[in-house]
Amino acid sequence: MHGFRHRLADRLKGVTRSIRFRLTLWFVVILALVLGVFGAAVYTLQARDLRRQTLERIEGKIQQIQSLEGFSRGEAFLEQLTIPNVSQNPGPLLLEDEVLAVTDTRGRVAQKYGPVSSADVNQLAEVGMSRGAGQGPFTYSLLSATTQVKSEPHEYMFVVAPISLGSSVIGFLILGSPVDPGGQLHRLLLTIVLGGLGTLVIALAGGYWLADRALRPVKAITQTAREISESDLSRRLALGTRDELGELADTFDQMLARLQAAFNRQRQFTADASHELRTPLTIVNLEASRALGEARSKEEYGRALEIIQGENEFMSRLVNNLLTLSRMDAGQTVLTLEEVDLGDIAVEVAERLSVLASRNGIGLEFENVPEIKVMGDRQYLIQMISNLVENAVKYTSGTGSQVRLDIGAEPAATGSVGWVRVQDDGPGIPAEDLPRVFDRFYQVDRARSQNRVEGGAEPRADGAASGSGLGLSIVQWIARAHGGDVSAISEVGKGSTFEVKLPLSGSRP
Numbered sequence: 001m002h003g004f005r006h007r008l009a010d011r012l013k014g015v016t017r018s019i020r021f022r023l024t025l026w027f028v029v030i031l032a033l034v035l036g037v038f039g040a041a042v043y044t045l046q047a048r049d050l051r052r053q054t055l056e057r058i059e060g061k062i063q064q065i066q067s068l069e070g071f072s073r074g075e076a077f078l079e080q081l082t083i084p085n086v087s088q089n090p091g092p093l094l095l096e097d098e099v100l101a102v103t104d105t106r107g108r109v110a111q112k113y114g115p116v117s118s119a120d121v122n123q124l125a126e127v128g129m130s131r132g133a134g135q136g137p138f139t140y141s142l143l144s145a146t147t148q149v150k151s152e153p154h155e156y157m158f159v160v161a162p163i164s165l166g167s168s169v170i171g172f173l174i175l176g177s178p179v180d181p182g183g184q185l186h187r188l189l190l191t192i193v194l195g196g197l198g199t200l201v202i203a204l205a206g207g208y209w210l211a212d213r214a215l216r217p218v219k220a221i222t223q224t225a226r227e228i229s230e231s232d233l234s235r236r237l238a239l240g241t242r243d244e245l246g247e248l249a250d251t252f253d254q255m256l257a258r259l260q261a262a263f264n265r266q267r268q269f270t271a272d273a274s275h276e277l278r279t280p281l282t283i284v285n286l287e288a289s290r291a292l293g294e295a296r297s298k299e300e301y302g303r304a305l306e307i308i309q310g311e312n313e314f315m316s317r318l319v320n321n322l323l324t325l326s327r328m329d330a331g332q333t334v335l336t337l338e339e340v341d342l343g344d345i346a347v348e349v350a351e352r353l354s355v356l357a358s359r360n361g362i363g364l365e366f367e368n369v370p371e372i373k374v375m376g377d378r379q380y381l382i383q384m385i386s387n388l389v390e391n392a393v394k395y396t397s398g399t400g401s402q403v404r405l406d407i408g409a410e411p412a413a414t415g416s417v418g419w420v421r422v423q424d425d426g427p428g429i430p431a432e433d434l435p436r437v438f439d440r441f442y443q444v445d446r447a448r449s450q451n452r453v454e455g456g457a458e459p460r461a462d463g464a465a466s467g468s469g470l471g472l473s474i475v476q477w478i479a480r481a482h483g484g485d486v487s488a489i490s491e492v493g494k495g496s497t498f499e500v501k502l503p504l505s506g507s508r509p
Helices: 002-017 018-068 120-132 186-214 217-225 244-294 298-329 344-357 378-396 447-455 471-481
Strands: 101-105 109-113 141-151 153-165 167-177 338-341 363-365 371-375 402-410 417-424 484-491 495-503
Touching: 018 153, 018 167, 018 495, 101 120, 101 153, 109 344, 120 153, 120 167, 141 378, 186 217, 217 244, 244 298, 298 402, 298 471, 338 344, 338 378, 344 402, 344 417, 344 447, 371 378, 371 495, 378 402, 378 417, 378 471, 378 495, 471 484
Parallel strands: 363 402
Antiparallel strands: 101 109, 101 167, 141 153, 153 167, 338 371, 402 417, 417 495, 484 495
């Protein structure tokens, strides 16, 4: 029993803390205020109409009484201060519960009919006289009072009018009528209260149902978020509605798609990095095992050490590139922008890499060096052009004989741009591989690394025999960080051309 109460209390707390309950509560509170104001207005207008009707009824009866023969001259009161033909049976003049009384100038009751006492009549006469009822033959005072009728309080309206004989006031006529003889206001109040409560109950139930129905997409979002795990981001809401919650669901789906793509890239990145590191580590282990397995000549030990050194250099470049991309992705790379000359940077890169090109039997052509001013970080621009030239030399070696480096400027839609173009006559890139050459770790010829392990191929002395597939990704990041971009065109058997375009100094938006 105690456990049941505890669960019930927890469930009630959960309901009261929910958004749909609060929305429903606010809706009911606002509706209650509206109904309260509306009911008060209806009740007030009805009460005012009843008072107006009562006053019109009393005034009509006064006119009837004043129209009696001799009333206006006071002759009807010469013998006694009573209204002729009106005694204990007022006939059609008065309705049930209406009041008629006649008093002298001192307030003493001469004639009375209706559910009021003589003391009440005296008090009414005194109040009427104090308000000026006796100042003229046809003036009267309007009073409002509550009196006991059939043991229940009822609101009455009274008129105190003077009775004159010549120019003297000899008495007062008091005529009263209940404001609500049929109990309309009571029934109206009861109707407003019961109708309002019924409306609020229906609104509470209906509002809760509508809020629950409107928030079902939120439940779906919550449930989907709970089902999403680190290894499975394939769940989607796909509500298909065009309202605000539909837009929220679409945004949530787009976020999941971006996260899934990012996680897939991260997994691929990790897998590729592991693969790239596994190959040189395998080679190092293989060569070390061979060297330690049996006695070898000095030349064989030297050859093994050269292979190990080459693989170590490859791993060092790979780790450095990984760190560079990691800092770039994390936003930790800060560019030091200054006005630099692309021509000077290109000359510096060409002079430094000419030795690498000649070792691989490649002719590095470079001429026509115009002055191209851009706003950029000199070191990163050197790295960008160096990666392009090294990539061209690496893949041209053995199949081509020439790499050409050109720079220039041209007008563009957003202003003038400077371009750097690296062209080779190597094997080219297949059309299906060309869109992915800037992806991380993507290499057109992945059989190269496998052959290195299985066949024991020797690395080149310059260390450029194998690539990590990160150089072009770094080129793309540097180009975009400088407000430009990089593109590639290629034809199998004829070579490839990589082109970087950067906004000239003063042309940035």
